[in-house]
Amino acid sequence: MQRLLRHLDQVVVPRLARGFARAAGGGLRLRLLTGIAVVGVIGALLGAVWATRRPVAPSADSAAMETVRVGVVQGQSVPLYARQARSELTGLLKRPTASPVETYALVSLRAYLAPERLTPVLGGVSVVEVYARVPLSGAVTQSVRIPAFTIPADVVAGMAQVARKRAGDADDLRRVAAKLQTTDATEVDLRQGYLGDSTVAAAEAEAYRAGCACVYAAVVRATPAALDQIAARPEVRAVDPAPEVRRLDRAVFLPPLPEQLGQAPAGATATATATPPASPSAEPTGSAGPPPSPEPTTTPSDGPETPAESPSAISASQAP
Template identity: 55%
Template structure:
């Protein structure tokens, strides 16, 4: 047999089985590669999903604990504050703030006004809150913060609530005075102090019940050009813009009182006199009047006639709205402050 015939026969016998074996090995290798890539892609997908879920987890509010202060503090120069507020208002950008709802501002009045006078001053801006106190000569009276979504209706309603609370305070002081039965000098002094506090609370109640001239500032929100118009109106002492404010519940407003003309200082409760005595600002802690040798029973914060902290009365009936939400067009005031309380003031 020739060599060519032998090789031909070997090819016919050996090549087909080898071809089939190689084909089977190729199929197995392909399937193994596909499975390997599928496993790698699945692992990558699981890892990517885990990373995405971790990044998408809610993050806590990083602004918790941050408080913005607008207004004056003890020791501030009142003329300096008024000049600074005027300069800030003049420099306020027409595009501030980033939202289209306007800029928050503290409107400081140059006199105590009754609720009905507020319409002429604040009628075309969104009002969140008004500040008031009864200016009894020589007496420290409480500074109250009244949510006012409708001016003057909500201010009148808020004053009525304060009057009811003051009636309760007066009755409580009289009961305390009646409970001091000793005849010593300290007992007589304590009874007299309770009686004086009852008289002050009764006077405050009577004033608020009649819609007194007690409002001296307001927190508003409007466009910069509107705020500049408000600053030029009669009865307006200053408009202090606060474009950095976005949440009223993280802001402390402290306007100067109409009788504060030089420096913001702690008050002196001297009793009735011909001239009103300057009263402490909302951030300051009033100086304690002289106390008798017998300690005075503690009175809950906000139950005193002294103007130490701001006291917020309940908001008028209105839909609950987030502080940063725009005001509805049907009312003249902003719902930003609905149910919003200012943080307790603290000395600067």
């Protein structure tokens, strides 16, 4: 804009003035021609300002960078969410298409399942990742997101990795607690908190190491007809199709926990990500996006995050 104004001021206006001075034969004609030139320059300036301030329509690339949330949100009724997901899937089934179009979907389970029980439930679709959590009575545990292209093998491998991390967390927490040996009331309480957290971390490590019944959701990619078959299986609570998801690294999936029967709670546990499996096919069949992002996400939970994590604990962050 500044370059355009400078060009008009330094080049266009002087040339117009010289031309009018040569062509004008009298004072009246000179004033008339000068006035016309000034009006023309002002019109050009107004046009340039309008062009620079005109709103630009968002491009497809900018729309693709928006984060998409799929699942339940804080305060939402979980049964209502399941009915809405069913309605959306029914709508996809009714759409006339020349050929079946695959879409991502969030599959929520009615109960926690072990890795070997996932095959009959998720068979027939491309699995992208699963969500797992150790349901310990009286303790708040973390949810983990495990990339899994082959089940149950990738789920078992991911659980083994999470088990090693949680075992390391338990050792770190015990070492921190051992350094607090004073009789100060605050430090005594802090020490007990560290010891309690280390006990929970150790229990999680043992459960994942044994291939526990901990999986409660999965992200899959399939045609609406295949998703409808998954939704009809008794182990499945809801299948939430997400045709708006184009890139997995720009999506946040929030599956409900099996024990959440009413509204989704306000608290959210941290979700860590296991290292993606070394599979020859890093992308499920028919997928249009990249492999799952290794960045942490968040999922709903029934309580706050497990406190007092050590520096080596599983990394976590709130969803955008």
